[in-house]
Amino acid sequence: MPRSQRTPFVILGLLGISNRQPRSGYEIKKAIDTVVSSFWHESNGQIYPALKRLASSGLIEIRADIKKGRPKKLYLITPKGRERLRAWLASPIEIGRPRDELMLKLFFGSETDIPTLIGHVEAHRDRAKGMLEKCSQWEKENSANPGSHRPFFNLTLGAGTALSEANLRWAEESLRILATMPAAKAKS
Amino acid sequence: MPRSQRTPFVILGLLGISNRQPRSGYEIKKAIDTVVSSFWHESNGQIYPALKRLASSGLIEIRADIKKGRPKKLYLITPKGRERLRAWLASPIEIGRPRDELMLKLFFGSETDIPTLIGHVEAHRDRAKGMLEKCSQWEKENSANPGSHRPFFNLTLGAGTALSEANLRWAEESLRILATMPAAKAKS
DNA sequence: TAGCACATGTAATAAGTTACATGATTTT
DNA sequence: AAAATCATGTAACTTATTACATGTGCTA
Numbered sequence: 001m002p003r004s005q006r007t008p009f010v011i012l013g014l015l016g017i018s019n020r021q022p023r024s025g026y027e028i029k030k031a032i033d034t035v036v037s038s039f040w041h042e043s044n045g046q047i048y049p050a051l052k053r054l055a056s057s058g059l060i061e062i063r064a065d066i067k068k069g070r071p072k073k074l075y076l077i078t079p080k081g082r083e084r085l086r087a088w089l090a091s092p093i094e095i096g097r098p099r100d101e102l103m104l105k106l107f108f109g110s111e112t113d114i115p116t117l118i119g120h121v122e123a124h125r126d127r128a129k130g131m132l133e134k135c136s137q138w139e140k141e142n143s144a145n146p147g148s149h150r151p152f153f154n155l156t157l158g159a160g161t162a163l164s165e166a167n168l169r170w171a172e173e174s175l176r177i178l179a180t181m182p183a184a185k186a187k188s
Numbered sequence: 189m190p191r192s193q194r195t196p197f198v199i200l201g202l203l204g205i206s207n208r209q210p211r212s213g214y215e216i217k218k219a220i221d222t223v224v225s226s227f228w229h230e231s232n233g234q235i236y237p238a239l240k241r242l243a244s245s246g247l248i249e250i251r252a253d254i255k256k257g258r259p260k261k262l263y264l265i266t267p268k269g270r271e272r273l274r275a276w277l278a279s280p281i282e283i284g285r286p287r288d289e290l291m292l293k294l295f296f297g298s299e300t301d302i303p304t305l306i307g308h309v310e311a312h313r314d315r316a317k318g319m320l321e322k323c324s325q326w327e328k329e330n331s332a333n334p335g336s337h338r339p340f341f342n343l344t345l346g347a348g349t350a351l352s353e354a355n356l357r358w359a360e361e362s363l364r365i366l367a368t369m370p371a372a373k374a375k376s
Numbered sequence: 377t378a379g380c381a382c383a384t385g386t387a388a389t390a391a392g393t394t395a396c397a398t399g400a401t402t403t404t
Numbered sequence: 405a406a407a408a409t410c411a412t413g414t415a416a417c418t419t420a421t422t423a424c425a426t427g428t429g430c431t432a
Contacts, residue, residue: 003390003391004382005390006287006292006393007391007392012395013292013295013296013299016296016300017296020353023349024410024411024412025413026411026412027409027411029411030410036292038286038397039288040286040287040288041285041286041290042291043392044412044413044414045393045394045413045415046391048412048413049414051412052413058191068409069428070399070400070401070410070411071400072296072410072411072412073412081252082299084300086299087298089296089300089304090202092311093289093290093308094289095315096289098225098226098228099227099228100227100228100284100353101194101225101281101284102281103224103228103344103347104201104227105281106340106343106344107201107224107227107275107344108201108204108273108277109339109340110203110246110340111204111270111273111277112274112277113272118317120280120281122240123228124282135190135335138360138362145228151369152294152295152297152298155366156291156292156295156365157364158358158361158362159358159362162354162355162357162358163354163355163358163410165356166350166351166353167351168351169350170346170351173346174343174347175419177339177342178343193418193419195420197382212382212384213385214383217383231420231421231422232384233386233387233420233421233423234384234421236384236386237386240383244388245397247412257380257428258382258383258427258428259383259384259427259428260382260384261383261384281415285393287405351411369394
């Protein structure tokens with residue numbers, strides 16, 4: 001959805017929270033794919049050009065550029081970059097325009113057969129289950145480390161848990177409903 | 189998210205379920221903006237070119253072309269189009285890559301102040317409330333018309349209700365948590 | 377007669393993905 | 405010695421939005 005240009009802010013955010021630790025593009029990509037992967041993604045095709053633009057506008061700076069051995073550029077957020085990040089964090093949330101293919105296919109349900117729909121909802125249920133497991137895994141790690149309170153991560157964790165529970169419950173309820181429906185159109 | 193090209197299938201789906209009733213591009217856009225708006229969207233810049241491509245590949249056909257008076261092209265799905273729609277409905281759901289700006293901003297919460305975060309979560313709570321109201325409105329209309337069972341719409345309605353309830357509960361819980369946090373960084 | 381809803385479309389631009397190229401280092 | 409991982413990047417392409425152009429018919 002072509003909108004504001006949020007890639008630079010994800011980078012700024014990750015450099016912002018990694019306190020004074022310079023990070024490489026590769027590390028940023030890794031972080032996106034692991035720690036925020038359940039609510040954000042970026043491709044290399046977005047990250048590396050954004051890094052260049054951020055550096056040339058002085059919002060980040062190259063702190064180390066290891067040429068010998070493995071090539072690696074380490075970036076650090078500048079005060080100007082922190083300011084820009086803060087401004088973005090305070091700006092209103094851009095609501096993502098909805099594009100939920102499962103809902104669309106269910107809505108067009110009369111044009112296909114019940115077993116097909118059941119398959120889609122089962123897959124959705126399994127994804128929700130997987131997500132829920134991931135969340136409780138994180139919660140377990142949290143209580144194992146009582147020293148490190150990560151209050152903001154915990155808010156997002158709570159959302160993940162709440163949403164996947166709701167998805168799971170809805171899927172199971174919907175599967176019960178679908179099971180009672182006449183298989184009007186036989187499978188092909 | 190550049191993926192399969194789903195616009196034509198939304199069109200095919202809407203023409204598919206509007207039993208034998210030919211529809212104009214304008215009506216299709218209207219339908220998207222009203223009946224499926226909570227889980228899908230399309231712009232005119234997508235719809236009209238897609239309509240052309242669908243017609244030239246024989247998946248839809250112009251049933252009426254009113255030139256006199258208000259210009260209007262009415263499209264109807266062809267048997268070939270129905271086949272294509274069915275195949276798409278049976279194909280696996282393409283999972284939308286996540287891009288949840290609220291979660292991202294919460295995750296970077298340490299880089300801003302608590303009142304800012306509270307503002308974002310309040311806005312989210314209000315959106316969830318609005319959605320929930322819309323859902324119960326639809327449910328009311330459903331029980332008012334006991335004759336017309338719309339089982340597939342009801343599945344999507346159930347999802348809308350479940351998800352917005354979960355969002356609402358999470359938001360309220362999170363606001364309680366945020367209220368207890370020290371306003372470490374004062375507002376600017 | 378002004379304004380709104382109806383109606384169809386296009387051009388410029390932006391955002392984002394995919395797939396690849398390139399090469400170093402570490403692990404098996 | 406092969407394979408995996410670390411590491412940086414680019415080019416071609418697709419999808420999508422935004423903003424506009426153009427015109428009709430109805431209604432206040």
